[in-house]
Amino acid sequence: MPFSLQVKNNANSYRQGDVVAIRPYGFEYFEGDCLEKWIESGRTKESWAHPFAILYVTDENMDGTESEVQVLVERFSDDLNAPFNRKYYITLPSDENNPHRISIRNTGQSSVTWAEVQALIAEHS
Amino acid sequence: MTVLCVNSGVTYADIASAVASEGGTSYGTFTLYEQSGTSTTSVIFTQIDHPDSFKYTAKAGEETTGDIAVGAGTTAAITSTVADCQITDLRTASVTLTSATNPVIRRLVVDSGGADGVIFPNSIDAEDILIHNCDDGFLSSVVRTLNTINKCTVVGAGRFGFAQGVFTNCVDVNSANQGFFNEQSGSANNWEHDGTGTNTITESPPTDIFEDYAAGDYRIKSTSSPGVAGAGAFINVATGGVTGDVDFTISKPVFSASGTATLPAPSGDISFTIDKPVFTASGSATLPQPSGDVSFIVSKPIFSADGSATLPQPSGVVSFSVNKPVFTASGSATVPFPQGDIAFTVNKPLFSATGSATQPSPSGSIDFEINKPVFSATGEATLPNPSGIVDFTIDKPIFSATGSVTLPYPQGSVSFTVNKPQFSVTGSVTLPQPSGSVSFSVSKPVFAATGTVSGLEIPIGTVLTPTFGSNTIKLPYTSNTIKL
Numbered sequence: 001m002p003f004s005l006q007v008k009n010n011a012n013s014y015r016q017g018d019v020v021a022i023r024p025y026g027f028e029y030f031e032g033d034c035l036e037k038w039i040e041s042g043r044t045k046e047s048w049a050h051p052f053a054i055l056y057v058t059d060e061n062m063d064g065t066e067s068e069v070q071v072l073v074e075r076f077s078d079d080l081n082a083p084f085n086r087k088y089y090i091t092l093p094s095d096e097n098n099p100h101r102i103s104i105r106n107t108g109q110s111s112v113t114w115a116e117v118q119a120l121i122a123e124h125s
Numbered sequence: 126m127t128v129l130c131v132n133s134g135v136t137y138a139d140i141a142s143a144v145a146s147e148g149g150t151s152y153g154t155f156t157l158y159e160q161s162g163t164s165t166t167s168v169i170f171t172q173i174d175h176p177d178s179f180k181y182t183a184k185a186g187e188e189t190t191g192d193i194a195v196g197a198g199t200t201a202a203i204t205s206t207v208a209d210c211q212i213t214d215l216r217t218a219s220v221t222l223t224s225a226t227n228p229v230i231r232r233l234v235v236d237s238g239g240a241d242g243v244i245f246p247n248s249i250d251a252e253d254i255l256i257h258n259c260d261d262g263f264l265s266s267v268v269r270t271l272n273t274i275n276k277c278t279v280v281g282a283g284r285f286g287f288a289q290g291v292f293t294n295c296v297d298v299n300s301a302n303q304g305f306f307n308e309q310s311g312s313a314n315n316w317e318h319d320g321t322g323t324n325t326i327t328e329s330p331p332t333d334i335f336e337d338y339a340a341g342d343y344r345i346k347s348t349s350s351p352g353v354a355g356a357g358a359f360i361n362v363a364t365g366g367v368t369g370d371v372d373f374t375i376s377k378p379v380f381s382a383s384g385t386a387t388l389p390a391p392s393g394d395i396s397f398t399i400d401k402p403v404f405t406a407s408g409s410a411t412l413p414q415p416s417g418d419v420s421f422i423v424s425k426p427i428f429s430a431d432g433s434a435t436l437p438q439p440s441g442v443v444s445f446s447v448n449k450p451v452f453t454a455s456g457s458a459t460v461p462f463p464q465g466d467i468a469f470t471v472n473k474p475l476f477s478a479t480g481s482a483t484q485p486s487p488s489g490s491i492d493f494e495i496n497k498p499v500f501s502a503t504g505e506a507t508l509p510n511p512s513g514i515v516d517f518t519i520d521k522p523i524f525s526a527t528g529s530v531t532l533p534y535p536q537g538s539v540s541f542t543v544n545k546p547q548f549s550v551t552g553s554v555t556l557p558q559p560s561g562s563v564s565f566s567v568s569k570p571v572f573a574a575t576g577t578v579s580g581l582e583i584p585i586g587t588v589l590t591p592t593f594g595s596n597t598i599k600l601p602y603t604s605n606t607i608k609l
Contacts, residue, residue: 030127
């Protein structure tokens with residue numbers, strides 16, 4: 001079953017973000033979680049000021065519980081005062097015409113394969 | 126499942142998403158998160174994300190009850206390092222507060238899935254916390270001597286129920302190792318099944334102290350040994366739930382005391398006294414978690430005391446007194462977590478004291494006295510966390526005392542006294558953390574005291590000396606005359 005990744009963009013780079021949570025298939029997002037629901041709630045795209053993007057992983061043979069996926073929510077350190085620190089992050093391609101970047105720009109979300117996500121994962125130093 | 130950030134008015138899928146988005150925003154007051162349903166993602170609240178602290182609580186109507194299956198919350202761990210944070214009315218997994226200063230937790234039901242329940246700092250203020258399915262219940266890795274952990278329950282701990290701190294009015298049931306371990310000075314009234322606390326549960330099995338252990342209802346019976354002692358979380362003081370509206374009305378009670386005496390030819394003194402009659406109407410309602418409106422009304426009570434004496438030819442002293450009548454109407458409502466509106470009304474109370482004396486041919490002195498009547502109407506409401514509107518009204522109370530004397534041909538002295546009546550209306554409302562509006566009104570009380578003397582013929586040589594400069598003599602009919 002497919003799953004989704006709720007990504008919080010880095011404050012200094014809209015291309016880069018940590019994974020807030022790995023959401024199971026059918027997970028219901030709300031207005032604060034994604035641009036699509038924000039607009040459905042009667043608000044405008046221009047007023048969307050939340051840092052989230054949703055990546056829908058389409059692999060039918062995965063459900064998000066795999067260890068290779070779960071590493072995305074590992075903490076960087078045991079420092080409880082560090083704000084939202086994951087060990088790994090996702091960086092979207094630098095090409096602004098990349099279809100995923102276009103989709104996220106326009107709709108706040110994109111559908112990807114796990115192989116595509118894997119290629120975008122890097123480790124915080 | 127949703128989490129509403131009340132400050133921004135934005136709804137998120139769960140607490141992790143809400144904190145990730147709202148984190149870092151300063152609202153000038155604590156960030157308030159309201160949980161509906163169940164979140165499944167762990168969350169860490171940090172000081173940098175919450176510069177004005179935060180409160181994480183349940184949406185109204187989804188608060189915990191002491192039944193482990195009831196209430197909004199999260200199945201994942203909560204960690205907070207935020208000073209003065211508040212976590213209330215939720216079901217949670219493990220709660221780690223080791224690095225938080227002055228955290229407050231209330232009415233939590235903690236299922237820590239075999240891990241430790243609440244890991245606490247020295248400054249924790251915890252009350253009404255129920256922990257089950259845990260290794261240690263309340264635990265600190267170092268000894269705490271300044272913490273407040275009061276009225277909490279741990280059920281079935283894998284090791285200790287309560288360890289390394291100060292614990293008061295707590296209950297441990299079926300911990301595998303010890304109920305209380307290395308508790309510090311100040312610990313008191315702690316109940317367990319294994320002799321490690323200060324009191325031993327008398328029920329056998331000890332789970333009989335709960336309303337329905339097998340069904341997961343871990344509210345403590347008020348009649349159980351720890352319940353009677355006021356120990357444990359979620360003590361079930363009510364015998365049943367209140368889900369509908371509640372009306373409590375005493376409608377127009379009437380109290381009357383009357384006496385008559387007919388004495389054709391008395392030769393001695395006569396005393397006719399109604400001494401300090403007391404009328405009391407009281408009602409109380411204790412409703413732990415009402416979901417409907419509550420009305421409490423004392424409707425227009427009437428108090429009257431009458432006395433009359435017919436004395437054709439008295440030769441001695443006649444005394445007529447209504448001695449210090451007391452009227453009291455009081456009502457109180459204690460409503461811990463009301464969700465509806467509250468109205469509290471004392472509706473137009475009337476007090477009257479009347480006395481009259483007709484003495485055709487008195488030869489002695491006459492005293493007519495209404496002695497210091499006291500009227501008081503008191504109402505109070507204590508509402509810890511009301512979320513609705515509170516109205517408190519005492520509607521235009523009226524007090525009147527009237528006395529009249531008709532003396533066709535008096536030959537002795539006449540005394541007519543209304544002794545300094547006292548009227549007081551008092552109302553108080555105590556609202557520690559109201560989120561609704563409160564109105565409090567006492568409509569313009571009316572007080573009247575009237576005394577009249579008529580038919581008075583002043584003997585020759587009498588000097589009239591009015592007591593007050595404001596006294597006047599009125600001649601309502603042209604036939605009245607004053608002759609000197």
